[in-house]
Amino acid sequence: MTSLSLTEVVASLRGLPALPAVAMELLASMDDDDVDIDALARKIAQDQALTASTLRLANSSFYGMAGQVTTVGDAIAILGFRSVRGVATTAALAGAFRQPAHGSFHFITFWRHSLATALCARELASHLALNTEHAYTVGLLHDIGRLVLATRFQDDFERVLAHRARDDCTLLAAEREVLQLDHAQIGSALAEHWRFPPAMQLAVAEHHQPQTGAGHQLSWVILVADAIAHALDLAGDEDDLVPSLPGSAWEQLGLDERAIDAAMRATEAQFEGARLMLEAA
Numbered sequence: 283m284t285s286l287s288l289t290e291v292v293a294s295l296r297g298l299p300a301l302p303a304v305a306m307e308l309l310a311s312m313d314d315d316d317v318d319i320d321a322l323a324r325k326i327a328q329d330q331a332l333t334a335s336t337l338r339l340a341n342s343s344f345y346g347m348a349g350q351v352t353t354v355g356d357a358i359a360i361l362g363f364r365s366v367r368g369v370a371t372t373a374a375l376a377g378a379f380r381q382p383a384h385g386s387f388h389f390i391t392f393w394r395h396s397l398a399t400a401l402c403a404r405e406l407a408s409h410l411a412l413n414t415e416h417a418y419t420v421g422l423l424h425d426i427g428r429l430v431l432a433t434r435f436q437d438d439f440e441r442v443l444a445h446r447a448r449d450d451c452t453l454l455a456a457e458r459e460v461l462q463l464d465h466a467q468i469g470s471a472l473a474e475h476w477r478f479p480p481a482m483q484l485a486v487a488e489h490h491q492p493q494t495g496a497g498h499q500l501s502w503v504i505l506v507a508d509a510i511a512h513a514l515d516l517a518g519d520e521d522d523l524v525p526s527l528p529g530s531a532w533e534q535l536g537l538d539e540r541a542i543d544a545a546m547r548a549t550e551a552q553f554e555g556a557r558l559m560l561e562a563a
Contacts, residue, residue: 427468
């Protein structure tokens with residue numbers, strides 16, 4: 283059985299389009315407590331694709347403003363900057379990949395799970411005084427390496443999917459068995475290629491096997507959020523399996539059952555509204 287080398291994958295990343303400059307600024311702004319919202323709004327407005335996605339979301343029936351929102355500034359006033367930044371970032375990330383004409387990988391299912399993980403990660407982070415926007419964004423792209431496999435190494439990924447179906451195992455286990463590497467390694471390489479903040483690169487890299495210590499808490503948040511998202515089954519994947527969590531996960535987060543339950547309920551409550559971001563993107 284032929285494996286796939288990380289060197290080969292990294293080389294393929296050079297062929298990916300760069301993220302729009304405004305998307306990079308939106309990501310960088312998550313570290314800035316004094317972000318100039320008006321300046322970023324103007325930059326979003328200069329990108330036609332991101333503007334269109336933002337306005338589609340703001341004018342959706344969910345917000346009851348159909349046809350009334352015509353500028354990015356209006357959208358921020360209605361949705362809040364956090365939501366606008368989220369949809370613009372989602373649109374930029376989703377726009378870097380296109381679903382192949384053939385294959386078994388379902389993009390909508392993928393993004394639904396990613397969005398559920400992002401929402402849950404943000405809720406968990408709020409209980410831990412972590413950067414909630416970092417948590418949301420890493421949750422959104424924690425499995426981005428899987429998109430690289432599905433779009434740029436389609437035959438290899440089809441072998442992974444076949445192995446999962448045959449052995450009734452998780453996709454992670456199938457990747458490691460078939461390819462001798464996994465999507466977390468690939469995602470970390472992509473995050474580095476796109477020059478994401480170091481804390482986000484690390485959390486993508488180790489979201490299945492976090493290290494202990496204060497600098498790794500975001501990784502534990504994503505690990506738990508990913509498991510909760512699978513358990514809630516918001517992606518609607520018939521073949522989904524809930525990954526097991528190490529007992530140390532709860533100890534690392536230091537959250538009680540009440541906080542975990544609150545995060546789960548908040549994730550479910552927010553999901554349908556947030557799902558519109560996928561349609562807008």
